[in-house]
Amino acid sequence: MKLFDGGRAPNPRRVRIFLAEKGIEVPIEPVDMGEMGHRSNAMTSRNPLQRLPVLELNDGTILTETVAICRYFEMLHPQPPLMGTGALGSALVEMWQRRMEFHLFLPVAQVFRHLHPAMKEWEVPQVAEWGEANRPKVMEFLKFLDGHLADKPFIAGEDYTIADITGLVSIDFMKPAKLTLPEGLDNVARWYHTVAGRPSAKA
Amino acid sequence: MKLFDGGRAPNPRRVRIFLAEKGIEVPIEPVDMGEMGHRSNAMTSRNPLQRLPVLELNDGTILTETVAICRYFEMLHPQPPLMGTGALGSALVEMWQRRMEFHLFLPVAQVFRHLHPAMKEWEVPQVAEWGEANRPKVMEFLKFLDGHLADKPFIAGEDYTIADITGLVSIDFMKPAKLTLPEGLDNVARWYHTVAGRPSAKA
The missing domain is CATH 1.20.1050.10 (Glutathione S-transferase Yfyf (Class Pi); Chain A, domain 2)
Structure with a gap:
């Protein structure tokens, strides 16, 4: 699993804070948004909408959208609950x-x-x-x-x-x-x- | 339970379609958005953000936001799943x-x-x-x-x-x-x- 991260941009930060609250460590792959790295061919092939963050699972499955990525971790690691019970x-x-x-x-x-x-x-x-x-x-x-x-x-x-x-x-x-x-x-x-x-x- | 509904507006319709797919019947209270009914005092006291739909539970709890209302019904009535499993x-x-x-x-x-x-x-x-x-x-x-x-x-x-x-x-x-x-x-x-x-x- 790998999290393509966008540094100071607000959406990538939402996921990083969520993971920190859960105590989950995920390998981070930094993408330089200032250099338009999220629009590179490699990233566009992962997310044609050219947004970050992007979570790539070991089998190659791609998850995008901040709150959807959070949902995935919430369901795998319910404690502490951050999306209600x-x-x-x-x-x-x-x-x-x-x-x-x-x-x-x-x-x-x-x-x-x-x-x-x-x-x-x-x-x-x-x-x-x-x-x-x-x-x-x-x-x-x-x-x-x-x-x-x-x-x-x-x-x-x-x-x-x-x-x-x-x-x-x-x-x-x-x-x-x-x-x-x-x-x-x-x-x-x-x-x-x-x-x-x-x-x-x-x- | 009562669903304050906004007729032809797209968000209220999303909830009505969701309920129809689930086969759930909820008493509907129509609000005339053309007459700005969603900005009336009675509706503003329920949702200060003056948006529809609004779900009012029997104990007076208010749920707003289309997708949150859908989530509530999805968890109470998981079949058929409309939000994934x-x-x-x-x-x-x-x-x-x-x-x-x-x-x-x-x-x-x-x-x-x-x-x-x-x-x-x-x-x-x-x-x-x-x-x-x-x-x-x-x-x-x-x-x-x-x-x-x-x-x-x-x-x-x-x-x-x-x-x-x-x-x-x-x-x-x-x-x-x-x-x-x-x-x-x-x-x-x-x-x-x-x-x-x-x-x-x-x-």
Whole structure:
């Protein structure tokens, strides 16, 4: 098994944090995304959609999509559970994972991809107006999240889950997107401090 | 249990098709999205993100996010499996579900929301250039999908899954988005004919 990893990019990091929380070691094959390594012939033959991370199993089976790769490891190594347990528990974690993804991770990504000069070759065409339109979406969701976190330690409730990983990576992704966490979101700040302080955050 | 349903909108339909394939009947509470019923006080108190569908359990627990609602029913009623079985099977279905979602469903939605005059109050601001930029993304992915479907009946392989539901609903969503399935994608056309012909497609 081999994990083709994209360094500082947010999706590869989500998988690395997930593996670190599980205590799973997987051989890593670094791919230099700055040099467009994810678009090389060798990587395109593995993932024609040219995204990272890519997990290659020993029999050559390819798994792509961050959350699908996490699901694979969750089912092989259920402890500690990071995707919930039982029907309702699993569904609630998936609900929060998706809320973080669609309302925070994706809007931050749009700001970054459509406004950052370094993304010119990545996002064609860059549409500055669309990048700008995503700034208030990020801020509105963060306000909602602050209310949600008022009475619970983690995003899906009592336990650290994949929803916290998506959240942490999204907040860190705000930096290159030149977005600042607004003052006064004390619950988000407290939660971020907790999850960013776990050893897995360095993965 | 009660499912707050949004009629013709694509996400509510994904859940209805999923339930029809499972043979599960859930009491439906229609919400008129044309009249902005999903933004009413009653619905906002259930889902502050003002999206449908919303599943309300008997104890008042709220589940939102289409795929999370599907996961709940999949775990309660595993037969027939629509989200894969085993670690690798589940991960591969999730991979294809997400590929369909991020590379087909979302780009079609962007074309619709940013270019259709009826969406003016829904997507603020509408960014026509961004809507246009998504047309080629849809077409490129459909070409990739056509190659993928050359040697298999369904999107994730031998069995009908949630990835086919996301695919079917995305293709049908192309109509209000004024996107046309290009000629010559015979495998996509054959697959679409099969999945659109199942009784569940009328759900």
